[in-house]
Amino acid sequence: MDDTEIRPARDRGAANWRRYVPWQGRATRVDKALLGAILGVVAIGLVLRPLKPFLLASHPVVLAFVTGDLTAIGAAAAFARIGEGPLWLVVLAGAVGMMKFDWLTWWAGRQWGAGIIRMFTTSERAQRFALRARDLNPWIVRGAVVVAMLPGVPTAVVYAMAGWARMRLxxxxxxxxxxxxxxxxxxxxxxxxxxxDAVDVVLLVDRYASVVSLTLLGLTAAVPLVKRWWRKRSGGEGRS
Known part of the structure; x- marks a missing residue:
């Protein structure tokens, strides 16, 4: 096989790879470091997921600080109601836990623009809104950041959009x-x-924490396998 045959195959491989990275051209050290940090945050979240039921009853404030999990915040506040710690500490731990890595998403938007937004969402509406970030009134972008935590709002897209729109950190x-x-x-x-009442529910979860954690681990492992099996089956039926 000569170079003329190898080169197109290599170019196709590079083009396919570029679809899964947010930058254009050759990656810089900053690109690699930023992507590594984002993947590290995702990995930490996956590692902590099966541990949440164990920490929910014993250390809810710590769990709220580490994960920013809404369930942990609610549980910690319920314990505060019965005298297990001050409420202000729950709010502080929850707020810090929720926002401590948000600057990475802002930085990703500033560094990669539309590239990272396409990785964060497949929604065409969200992408179109984000792509107009630089042309939007700055107050609209600021308002989007304030409401980004509401259910249904693509939080990561909004934060990346803020970075892309050159909002100050x-x-x-x-x-x-x-x-x-x-x-x-x-x-x-x-x-x-x-x-x-909420404390009683948390303690019930704690009693069955092992079952809950094993179930979460089982679902995490089983869902990709089921999807792969379904794709193979669908492909086989389509060919037949």
Missing amino acids: SLFLLLDLVSTVLMTGLIAGLGYRLGQ
Whole structure:
């Protein structure tokens, strides 16, 4: 096989690979470091997922700080209602836990623009909105950051859009803090109001933590296998 045959195959391989990375051209050290940091955060989340049921009853404030998990924030507030720690610490731990890695997403938007947005979402509507980030009124982008924590809002896309629109990091962190404090306060308020009832549910989860964790691990391993089996079956039926 001569070079003229090898080169097109190599070019096709490079083109296919570029579809899965957010940068254009050759990756720089910054590109690699930033992508590595984002993947590291994702890996930490996957490792902590099966441990959440064990920490929910014993260390809910720590869990809220480490993961920013809404369930942990609500559980910690419920424990605060029965005298297990101050409520302000729950709100602080939850807010920090929710926003501590958001600057990475902002930086990714500033570094890669549309490339990282295409990786974050397949929604054409979200992509079109994000692609207009530089032309939007700055107040619209700021408002989007404040409401980014609401259910249904593509949070990562909004943060990347803010970076792409060249929002200052200091302003982004301030708006992000407002957003996370509002959401944390809402969840903590609900947990504090429920009090002992919520604590009883948490303790029930703690009692069956091993079963819950093993179930989560089993589902994490089984879902990709089921999807692969279904694709093979669908492909076989299509050929037949």
